[in-house]
Amino acid sequence: MRLSRMSLTNWLEKGSIYFCGLIAYLKNTCLEKELTGEIYRLERGYEEGQLSSGQIRLCRNNLKTKEIIIKLRSKLDALLSGNHPPVGR
Numbered sequence: 001m002r003l004s005r006m007s008l009t010n011w012l013e014k015g016s017i018y019f020c021g022l023i024a025y026l027k028n029t030c031l032e033k034e035l036t037g038e039i040y041r042l043e044r045g046y047e048e049g050q051l052s053s054g055q056i057r058l059c060r061n062n063l064k065t066k067e068i069i070i071k072l073r074s075k076l077d078a079l080l081s082g083n084h085p086p087v088g089r
Contacts, residue, residue, distance in 0.1 A: 028075060035068050 042065060046056045059065070 028079065031075060032072070035072050038068055039065070 042059070046059055051059065
């Protein structure tokens with residue numbers, strides 16, 4: 001996402017709740033990209049390691065993958081909650 005100077009100025013003029021929403025959106029976007037990128041890196045490692053389907057299943061159920069899924073799930077829950085600041089409105 002690219003923000004122009006005018007967009008940022010408009011956000012600031014609307015008040016702090018909108019600015020907080022923008023900051024939350026940017027943080028969420030960065031975290032989501034990081035976490036999904038980590039999942040893709042893990043999957044690529046499974047392919048490059050020429051693991052069997054059983055070994056891949058075990059790797060996908062390991063603690064590292066579960067931690068990533070838990071973080072993504074908690075972000076999704078936060079976004080869907082009524083307490084989350086408005087984003088893009």
